[in-house]
Amino acid sequence: xxxxxxxxxxxxxxxxxxxxxxxxxxxxxxxxxxxxxxxxxxxxxxxxxxxxxxxxxxxxxxxxxxxxxxxxxxxxxxxxxxxxxxxxxxxxxxxxxxxxxxxxxxxxxxxxxxxxxxxxxxxxxxxxxxxxxxxxxxxxxxxxxxxxxxxxxxxxxxxxxxxxxxxxxxxxxxxxxxxxxxxxxxxxxxxxxxxxxxxxxxxxxxxxxxxxxxxxxxxxxxxxxxxxxxxxxxxxxxxxxxxxxxxxxxxxxxxxxxxxxxxxxxxxxxxxxxxxxxxxxxxxxxxxxxxxxxxxxxxxxxxxxxxxxxxxxxxxxxxxxxxxxxxxxxxxxxxxxxxxxxxxxxxxxxxxxxxxxxxxxxxxxxxxxxxxxxxxxxxxxxxxxxxxxxxxxxxxxxxxxxx
Numbered sequence: 570x571x572x573x574x575x576x577x578x579x580x581x582x583x584x585x586x587x588x589x590x591x592x593x594x595x596x597x598x599x600x601x602x603x604x605x606x607x608x609x610x611x612x613x614x615x616x617x618x619x620x621x622x623x624x625x626x627x628x629x630x631x632x633x634x635x636x637x638x639x640x641x642x643x644x645x646x647x648x649x650x651x652x653x654x655x656x657x658x659x660x661x662x663x664x665x666x667x668x669x670x671x672x673x674x675x676x677x678x679x680x681x682x683x684x685x686x687x688x689x690x691x692x693x694x695x696x697x698x699x700x701x702x703x704x705x706x707x708x709x710x711x712x713x714x715x716x717x718x719x720x721x722x723x724x725x726x727x728x729x730x731x732x733x734x735x736x737x738x739x740x741x742x743x744x745x746x747x748x749x750x751x752x753x754x755x756x757x758x759x760x761x762x763x764x765x766x767x768x769x770x771x772x773x774x775x776x777x778x779x780x781x782x783x784x785x786x787x788x789x790x791x792x793x794x795x796x797x798x799x800x801x802x803x804x805x806x807x808x809x810x811x812x813x814x815x816x817x818x819x820x821x822x823x824x825x826x827x828x829x830x831x832x833x834x835x836x837x838x839x840x841x842x843x844x845x846x847x848x849x850x851x852x853x854x855x856x857x858x859x860x861x862x863x864x865x866x867x868x869x870x871x872x873x874x875x876x877x878x879x880x881x882x883x884x885x886x887x888x889x890x891x892x893x894x895x896x897x898x899x900x901x902x903x904x905x906x907x908x909x910x911x912x913x914x915x916x917x918x919x920x921x922x923x924x925x926x927x928x929x930x931x932x933x934x935x936x937x938x939x940x941x942x943x944x945x946x947x948x949x950x951x952x953x954x955x956x957x958x959x960x961x962x963x964x965x966x967x968x969x970x971x972x
Contacts, residue, residue, distance in 0.1 A: 570711060573721035579603050580653070580708065580725060584732050587645035588638070591627040593620070596645075600652035610659045614792060615761065615785040619655070622762040622779055623648075629772035636770075640854030643733050644770065647759075650707055650729070654760035654793075657710020661796040668795035674806035674824055675913070678813035679832030680875070682842035684895045686744070686753070687932065688832060689809040691902055692909075693751040694928045695921035698807040703730075704748035705797055706756035712799040723748040734853050743846045754790055754810040761789035764812065769850045771857075783816040787823035815874040817881055821888075828913045831878075834895035835970040836958045837944060837951055840865070845942040862948035875961050889913070896968045902929050 571579070582599060589595070601607045610616040630636060630644050662668065675698065679685045693700045704726040705713055713719050726748040730736055735746040755765040763786045764779050766772055779786075794806060813820045814831075821827060848859050882890055891912045898905040903925050910917045944950055951971060955962075962969060 570715050570718055573717065576708075576718065576721050577725060580650070580729070583646040583649050583729050585642070586638070587642045589645075591630050591641070591644060591648065593623045593627050596623075596627070596648050596652060600649060600656060603649070604653050604656045604660075606656040606660050608659050608663065609655065614659055614662070615789060618782055618785045619761055619789075622775070622782065623652075625775045625778050626762055626766060626772065629775035630766075630770055633772055633774060634770040635855045635857035637854060637856045639734075640770070640856075643854060646729065646732060647766070647769075651760045651762060654707070654709050657708075658760060658793050658796045661710055661712065661799075662792060665796075665799075668792075669798060669801040671791055671794050671798075671806055671824065673826035673828060674808050676813060676820065676824060676827045676829045677807075677809035677832065678811055678820075678829065679893070680814070680834060680836060680839045681811040682839040682846075683811075683832040683834035684893075684898055685809055685811060685832045688893060688898060688902070688905075689753065689807065690751055690932070691906060691925055691928060692807055694924035695807075695917065696924070697804055697918075697921065699798065699802065699804040700751035700807050701757055701794070701797055702749050703746070703752045703756060706752040706759065706793075707748075709760065709793055709797055712797055714799065737853070739849050740846075740853075743842070743849060751807070751809075754808050755812060757790040757793050757808075758786040760793065761786050763789075768847055769854055771851060771855070780815075783819050784823070787816075787819060791823065814878055817874075817878050828889070828891075828915075830891040830893050830909050832893045832895065832898070833965050833967050835954075835962065835967055837954045838970045840949065840954070841942040841944050841947055844947050861946055865947035865949055875958075879961070879964060892965060894965075894967065 580603070582603060597609070609619065627648075634640070634644075636644065675692065677685055677689055677692075689700075692698055702723075704719075704723045707726050707729065708722050711718070713722075730746055730748065734740065740746070755763060759765050762779070764776060767776050798806075808824075813829075821829075844861070844865055848861060848864060851864075852859050882888070889912065891909050893905060893909065903922060906925060907917050944954070961967070
């Protein structure tokens with residue numbers, strides 16, 4: 570097991586400025602030197618696709634993102650973290666040739682900013698659920714288990730989050746970040762060079778390719794989960810990302826027996842909220858002025874995935890999906906958790922209920938700083954929302970939050 574000092578030395582490059590070009594070969598060599606490893610996974614772990622995505626991402630960052638000096642340093646830091654993470658997970662699998670399977674996880678999805686993070690964090694209070702804290706996703710190897718090392722991991726990741734600007738007031742007002750927060754699936758896919766980068770940098774060419782590689786990214790996510798789990802476990806995994814709407818069938822294939830719930834909220838509220846978050850991220854990493862209307866056009870196109878999900882559900886009525894409405898969930902969070910559990914035949918014990926109650930009392934979702942946003946600042950109107958999402962709102966009986 571590494572010592573805390575060795576851990577800090579290993580990840581020192583993630584906390585310093587970087588002025589060079591983001592070159593795949595140099596980045597991989599830097600990670601190999603830091604980890605003392607050089608096996609990138611081979612065919613078993615989709616190495617060819619990983620390398621292609623890394624090359625495309627570096628090219629997109631250099632040619633499309635208008636990187637500021639700080640944005641360049643943060644991109645280098647994130648790439649170094651993810652490359653080191655990949656080497657560590659591959660090494661774990663080389664030493665554990667028969668990893669325990671991931672059975673019947675709870676999988677949450679829904680429109681971004683529809684309360685998915687709050688509900689995910691709420692359900693994570695149940696000790697029967699296994700989640701991956703952000704600290705474990707950013708530094709997945711070695712797996713958790715040693716108290717002193719885990720404390721050092723969480724401290725270091727807090728410092729890296731600050732370096733990435735994730736806990737600046739303008740970001741915290743939109744979405745809280747902390748090493749102990751339950752991470753979503755994009756963070757578990759990050760060390761395969763996944764799609765999480767789109768939130769922070771303009772990388773359309775990379776995203777066009779990465780969005781086609783979701784089966785590979787999901788397979789890698791499972792590999793990371795197996796390493797973090799580090800053996801058989803009777804705890805069920807709790808997963809979440811809005812992206813599962815766009816990769817619905819691929820996600821269900823990757824996780825047989827998944828118990829899926831979908832968070833719903835009026836897109837007139839969710840779309841400007843996620844746009845404001847992306848704009849805040851992009852603004853702190855680029856020299857280019859942010860075009861809110863251009864950001865909005867791409868977002869609306871990507872978020873209209875519910876039609877395909879609804880059509881699939883209509884064609885597969887035997888597959889249970891539980892719908893979680895934002896208004897009902899915020900009015901009675903624990904009651905909604907109980908309802909979801911009951912639908913899936915799960916039991917919410919008294920210890921879990923108390924932990925959930927304690928979480929609700931202190932949740933940033935209910936008590937943290939609020940941010941303001943509107944459709945108009947992104948060149949959108951309620952008419953635009955109705956044109957794209959009116960059928961969705963009516964079909965699921967979603968309360969329109971207007972005025």
